[in-house]
Each structure stands twice: as structure tokens, then as C-alpha cells.
Amino acid sequence: MSTKPAIGFCGLGAMGMGMATHLVKQGHPVTGFDVYAPSLEKFCSAGGTRSTSLAASAADKAFYIVMVASSPQAQPALFGADGIVKALPQGATLILCSTVASSYARSVEREMRGVGRGDVFFIDAPVSGGAGRAADGTLSIMAGASAAALERGKWLLEEMSAPGKLFVVDGGIGAGSNMKMVHQILAAIQILAVSEAYGFAARLGLNGQDVFDKVVKSQGWSWMFENRSQRTLKEDYFPGASAVTIILKDAGIITYMSRSVNFPSKLCSVAEQVYFSALDRGWGANDDAGLVRLWTSNPVSSISSTETSDKESKLQLVVDLLTGIHLVSAAEAISLAHHVGIPLPQLYELACDAAGGSEMFKQAGGNMIEILEKKGDGTGSVLGGYTEKLKLAVDKAQEIKCPLFLGSAALNELLATGPELSLVKLLEAYRVAGGVQGEIEIQ
Amino acid sequence: MSTKPAIGFCGLGAMGMGMATHLVKQGHPVTGFDVYAPSLEKFCSAGGTRSTSLAASAADKAFYIVMVASSPQAQPALFGADGIVKALPQGATLILCSTVASSYARSVEREMRGVGRGDVFFIDAPVSGGAGRAADGTLSIMAGASAAALERGKWLLEEMSAPGKLFVVDGGIGAGSNMKMVHQILAAIQILAVSEAYGFAARLGLNGQDVFDKVVKSQGWSWMFENRSQRTLKEDYFPGASAVTIILKDAGIITYMSRSVNFPSKLCSVAEQVYFSALDRGWGANDDAGLVRLWTSNPVSSISSTETSDKESKLQLVVDLLTGIHLVSAAEAISLAHHVGIPLPQLYELACDAAGGSEMFKQAGGNMIEILEKKGDGTGSVLGGYTEKLKLAVDKAQEIKCPLFLGSAALNELLATGPELSLVKLLEAYRVAGGVQGEIEIQ
16 A cells, blocks of 8 residues: 555646646556546546545545545535545645636635644645646646645645746745746736637648648747647647636636736737637537637648749748737736736746747746846847737738737737837836735735 | 709718608609619618619719719729610719729729729718618718819718718828728727627626616717617617728728727727628628627627615726727827828817717717817816726626727727826827828728
């Protein structure tokens, strides 16, 4: 029998299943709970122990991980009559890995004290990296908690994350969720950008595989593009791996939070409206890679690229579209982080390599942070080239009557920097300097 | 027989038919040409003379009016082998009333000189006001031309326009079209706003007629709202009176022109992308009031409003949505006018009462112009109230998963004004101060 500590685990979806089975592989006795019976079956086949009661999954577990989809799912699981909190043993460590508003994470801490479970060590620890890295135990994890709780739970967070990818964010409970939200602004924008790029390309007559091959080696690269393309190219949307409703939930948390602190989350709002449109079409449960169907009903990999010199210049337009969007999304995320007081270098370290990563974030993000932290004056960071290239893409899209929701909005942000076309001006449009600094708070 | 001068007229669509029959009623012998035979029939029944050849319609006409839909239609009509320019008598006056890019109007003048018709007096005179005012001879007309041409053609422009609604714009050929384009940025945004408002209202469970009654007496009033509602409430979209392709053409001219002078036409770009989406659904030839179908497939007048105190607060959210959009659209149009050097007081006088008019343009436009002309410091013009109200509308829309393309973008512009929430900051976001001043030029 294993000598490693037993772990309780609630929420065996795409991410949770990977995380829980990874812990099984590492030699932990893991007891899993999920409302969906086939997931429990699958978890058993992978060596886990099933539990059909939340209380039973938590009884006698010194460590418990919650990885459900949202706070409305977490709340009854944690605090229901037959819930986790009541059943945990004295002094247990409870880790909430779901993406939730930071205010929700803080409310969990309060409510545990309120129900007499102030003895539980609680960690707010959302993750990033996708199902593959979850299963490999190489996630990025953003953790906020008391020093005592971190001391107890850190080994377990390390077990699930890649070396150097456990980010302990200062600020206690809520700080991890804040960091995750800022990261998700990149994800929410870039997920739609994948479909907008493939949709534009399809209407230009470009083959999906050609687009993939070009983009992944270009300045237009993003983690999301590389990841989602696997499903886009196979039309693997039913259900695929990540439903539209999942990223819409995150986008909703971000824009609601942004409004509450008077921050203009411009591109993220654009993405959110398009996600709503996808819901209206009945695509909520489909993979978000299927948003490309807003542009084309043909499989993108079935299109035969025109075999002329034209093809290369058209592919370049797609790269320029993505590059422009990613540049502005980097400014938006970093500005929001600054606005709400998240450590910018830590965000940079985290996001370059996580699901919100992009070549433009890597290239320009450091410079943006220097400007915001007044370490650089932004001299030499002129956006003229990116603006002119994005303009050509938007011109072409207009010519072929192809909507570019993000591309046109990103271009307007670049144009609004005025004749200077500088990073400084781009960041000023997000008003970080004069912004209301404040803690992220949502009820 | 009439002693009034004979007039040739090309383009008997919704607007042209009204203008031409009005001239007939005023006692002019009018010879009309159109490629669509039923329009010629209709024109004959109204007392006009039909012509099945462009050349014949122009022969011996000292005055000729062109009111086709676009420059691609105007070009062959004017310069084709059997076209108007070749057939006009010596020293004729030619008035182009179509909405075209100013650069196209200038190219017509050049080309006439090039083909040896420098003797023709040419006037660039786009109109606004809708089919009803066209038929009543009470249009608003924006005219640019040489003094000599205006001297000859002014009486005819006055015949078609309301008293005080003939605006002679300084700058010669192209100036009228520039003014019209700036006006159309209001129209292009506000047409989508009508559908967004009715769509939001439908999802809130509000009856269309209730919405109409509330909005037309409120700060959310716009000319477009009052005008388009007549068709929205009857689902009169097939074909209705103004096709999506018409406003999309104007939006396209505006955003292309804006990109070429580095001006961020933010809300207009949002509207353009949604118009593209409507084309994708096959709605191009339908009335633009039918865009509400992006939100609801039920007739908005069939919805039974909830009869509770709730109803009034929901109606107020719809008013606040429109108010916020119209406020930002006013800033966008006035900033563009300033950017390209159009006389702002003339724009104000024109637009308050034309198809781009709105209560917010009237209320805030004058103040914005004072700020841009450095006559006022914008003190006291604080947007806080509008921002907070629009925020509540966007919060509610998010809750019911209703896309607000314009509402969310307008809110972000207001939020981006920072803690000052002032008109000055709103205008600065359009970078007029540091903008590249330049003539509008499109090829």
C-alpha cells in the first residue's frame, strides 16, 4: 500500500481527470468524485478510487482538491449538507483549483470560519496549461494563501506543476484567482483570434494546414493557436475539449470585474459579445475552436490553397492579423494587472509560457512592463509597422466582406495611439496611469 | 406646357423616386432613367417621362441629377459610351447626389475635363433625410462646388431641400461628400443601435411598442430610432426601404477613409463587422431594421411586456443603452470632422435634424465642439452618470447572455476616460489633438 498521503478530488472533467490520474500515477491513493458517472468509470480504470458521495470522498483526507467548472458548482460541493467542508478531518488542507472570481475565493475562506472550520488550511490555486499538461503534472499554478497553508500544501501543488511553474502570488486568498483572471484576458481574446484567423484565411481561399504551418513559426504564434488548431483542423468540436461556455464564463468574470474597477477591457468585451452570438447559435457546448463556423461552414482543411505567389502574401495577412491582435491583448492584460496591483514581472514569467502566451506577449510584454514600472521610457518601441500591416489585413477583409471583430478593434486601438504609434500611447489608452487602483472585487 | 426648366434624372430608387416625383409635382418636365423597368413604370404614373437610354435622358437637359446607389454605378452611367456626360448639352449643370467618397467626386470633375467636358458645371451634393423627406422636397443637402456651378444649380438644390437645410460646404467638389461621410458615421452606428436596443428589449421581455413609446420621448431618441421603428414594429424588412448593403457601403467608405487618415472609427467599425455578419446570413437585401433578428426571431411587437414595476426599470435600461451609444457616436463623428477639417458648427446644424440626429448629439455635441475649438474647457461636462447607467445595462445584458456589440464598446470608451469621466477625455481617446490632419482621400 502506498505510503504517500491520500487525496480527495472533486471534479473529473477534462482538466480534473488529468490532474487526478497524474496524482494516481505518482503513487497517491486518490478518491475521486464527479456527478457524471462515466467520468467515475474512467477514473477507476486509471487506478483511482471512486466515490459517489462528496462527504465520503472527503472523510479522512488530509488533502483535498476541488476542480469543478465554476463557483456555482463549487459552492454546494463545499458547503452543502453532505459537502466537503463538513466532512474534512481536523487540520486538512483544501485546495480550490477552479477558475473563480477572487471575491469568491475570499468568501470561501470567510464561510469556512463561519461554519466553524477555521482549522482547515485553504489555498486559492487556479491552474493553466490545458488538459495535456494537467495529465503530465506540468501545469502552471497560481497560488495565494496564508504562509501556514502554503507550507502544508506546496508539495502537492508542486506535484501537479512543472518545475518553476508554481507561482505563489502575494496577497493571500484571492491573489491566485486575480492572477488567473488577468491571464484569462489573454486566453479569452486569443481563443476567438484563432477562429477569426482561420475564418479570414478560409475566405481568402487558404488551406487550414498551410495556415497552421505558417503561423506557428511566425510572430503570430500563440499557445492557443497551436493548441486549438489541432481541433480546428479536424473539426473536433462535438464536444471537443473546451466548451464555448467555459471561456465565456471566464470572459464574463473579467469584464464584470473590469467594469467594477472602471477598467476598459476592450478586446475581451468584443470577444464576449461574439461568444454570446455563438450561444445564440446553439454552440455553447461545442468546442471553442468551432467558432470558426461563424466564418465558414466548410472544413478549413478541405480548402485548396491557390498555388500562386498570391498565397504567400495572403498567409502573411493572416499572420499580421494575429500579430496585431496579440500585441493589443498583451497591452490589455498587462494594463489590467497594473490597474489592480498584480506583480507584473510574475505575470510575465507566468503568461509567456501558459495558455495565454503569444510571441507578441513575449516580445513586447517586457517592454510594456518597463514602461508601466517607469523603468523604461518606451523610446524606440514604435508600433508603426504593426499598425500598417494590420491595416492591410483589415483593408483586405473589408474588400471580401469578412468580419474581423478583434482585428478591427485592435487596429483602432493602434490607430488611437496617434502619430507617435508608440507603446506608451497604447498603454495610455487603457488609462492605467490615471486609473482607479483597487482590489478586484465581485460578488 | 411647363415653363420651368427640364431636368434629367438617373436613379429611381427609394430616394431618387421621391426626389424626381417631387420635381414633377413642382411643375418640372423630368425625364427619368433607371435600369429597373418597374421603377420607370411607377415614375410615368407619377407624371414623369421615361427614358430607356441614358444618352436620351441627358440630351438637351440643362440640368441633370444623378442619384444612383454608389460610385461603381455612377461611373458607367456618367462616362459610358452611351453615358450622361457625353450627351449633356453645352454648359449644362450636373448634380451628383449619391453618397460617394469625396475622392470619387473629385475624380468625376477631373475626368470631365479629361474628356473635354470642362464646360459642364458640376456639383457634389449628397443628401440626407430618408425617402419621406425626399418625396416632400425637404431633404438636407450638403453641397460642394465652384461658385459658378453653385450659382447655376442652387435653385434646384433648394427645390429639393427644406428651408435652411441646404448646406453649402466650403472646399469645392468633395466637400459635400466629406460632410456627408461624417454625418453617415452617426447613421451607420445608430442604425445598428436601433436593432441592438430592440433585441436587448426583446430578451428582457419588453414589448416593441412599449419600447418605442418610451424611447422616442427620452434622452435615447435618435432620428434613426424613430424612423426604423416603423419597420421594426411591422417586420417590414422584405425588402423594406433601406437595404443592409446600403448602410454597409457607407460604413465601408467611412472606415476605409478613417484608416487612410489614421483615425480610429471605433463604433463604426463595430457596426461594420456586424453588418458583414448580416450579409453572411443572407440579409444583405433586407431592410436594415431587420438586423434585430440577430437577437430574436420573434416579432418584437408580439412580445407581452411583463406588467410589473420591473417593466419601467427595464425600459430605462434600453434608454440608457441608446443614450450611451449616441453619446459616444457624437464624439466619434465630431472628432472625425475635426480630424479632417470639416466646419464643426455646420456639422452640428446639419446633423441635429438629419438622419444622424440624436438627443445626445443635440445635448452634448455643442459642448464637444466648444472643447475642440478651444472655446470651452469642458468643465462641468462629466460623464459619470452616463457611464454608470450604461454599466447597469451592460451588466444586465451579461446576466441574460445578450450581445451588446455597440453598448459594450461605447461603455469601454466611457470607462477609458478614466476617473475624470469627462467629455475632454472622451474626445482625447479619438486623438484629435495629436491627430494627423489631412484631407479625406480614397481611391
